[in-house]
Amino acid sequence: MPELPEVEVVRRGLQSSLTGRTIRSAEARVPALRWPLPPALDACLRGARVQEVLRRGKYLLLRLDRGWLIVHLGMSGTLRFLRQPEPPQRHDHVDLVFEHGVLRLRDPRRFGALLWHPAQAGAPWAHPLLAGLGVEPLSDAFDGALLHRALRGRRVAIKLLLLAGTVVVGVGNIYASESLFRAGILPGTPAGRISRARCERLAAAIRATLTQAIERGGSSLRDFVGTGGECGHFQLECLVYGRAGQPCRNCGTPIRSRMQQQRATYWCPRCQH
Numbered sequence: 001m002p003e004l005p006e007v008e009v010v011r012r013g014l015q016s017s018l019t020g021r022t023i024r025s026a027e028a029r030v031p032a033l034r035w036p037l038p039p040a041l042d043a044c045l046r047g048a049r050v051q052e053v054l055r056r057g058k059y060l061l062l063r064l065d066r067g068w069l070i071v072h073l074g075m076s077g078t079l080r081f082l083r084q085p086e087p088p089q090r091h092d093h094v095d096l097v098f099e100h101g102v103l104r105l106r107d108p109r110r111f112g113a114l115l116w117h118p119a120q121a122g123a124p125w126a127h128p129l130l131a132g133l134g135v136e137p138l139s140d141a142f143d144g145a146l147l148h149r150a151l152r153g154r155r156v157a158i159k160l161l162l163l164a165g166t167v168v169v170g171v172g173n174i175y176a177s178e179s180l181f182r183a184g185i186l187p188g189t190p191a192g193r194i195s196r197a198r199c200e201r202l203a204a205a206i207r208a209t210l211t212q213a214i215e216r217g218g219s220s221l222r223d224f225v226g227t228g229g230e231c232g233h234f235q236l237e238c239l240v241y242g243r244a245g246q247p248c249r250n251c252g253t254p255i256r257s258r259m260q261q262q263r264a265t266y267w268c269p270r271c272q273h
C-alpha cells in the first residue's frame, strides 16, 4: 500500500508536471472507487487550472482555481502522467487530459478515492476525511515533546499506535518497523511507558526514515510507481523490514518477526529494548 513517502513522491511528480496547466477534459470509466466518483466529473474539471499540489497524510490535494480534487491511492493505486497517449488498460479508471499529456489513475482494487471539494465549501482541511488526521511527521509541529504528550497513559503497543495515524500520520508498516529499530524501541512496548528522551529519539527516527524513503523514491514492494512510472528503492535499504532471520545490520543478531494485529513486525532483539 502506498504510504506517506510514496504519496509524497507522487505529489512532487504532480507538482512539477501539472502546476499552471489546464485540464482539457476528464473521463471516469467506472461510477465509483471506494466511494462514488463526482457525477459530473468532466463538467466539474474542464477548463480548470492546477495551482498547486499538496499532501495531507496520504491524501493528495490538487488545488484548482475552482476547488480541490482530493485523491487517495488506496491499496494499490497509481497516478501516472503520460506524455504520450497510451490506450487505457483494464484498471485505468480515470483520465485527466491536459494539453501536454494525460494524468491516469489506475486502481486494481478500487480502494482509492477521488473526490471533488468545491471552492465554496472552503479549505479542504475540515473535510471529514482530513479533519481527524494526526500531525504531519515532517512538519515543525512534530517533535519528541508532542509525541511524549500524545503517548502519555496509552497502554497500546507503540507500533500499533503509530500505524493508527491518530498521533502522527503516514507512518505505515514498513516505516514504523524501521523507525522503532533506529530508535532502539521494541515494537510491543506500551506507548505510555516510553520516556521523553526515547520519544525524542523516536520522533527523530521517524523523520529520518521518511526523509530517506522519499529521497529513494519510496518503496516499491508491490506495484508502486511514481508519476513517471519509476520504481522506488527504499525497500532495498531496510534495516529490519522483510529481513526475518537475516543478521542485524548493526549487531549481527538474527532479525525476528511476528504478526501484530495482522501486520508483520520486524525487530532486532538485541538493539531494541
Ligand SMILES: [Zn+2]
Pocket: 248, 249, 250, 251, 252, 253, 268, 269, 270, 271, 272
Ligand atoms: Zn541488532
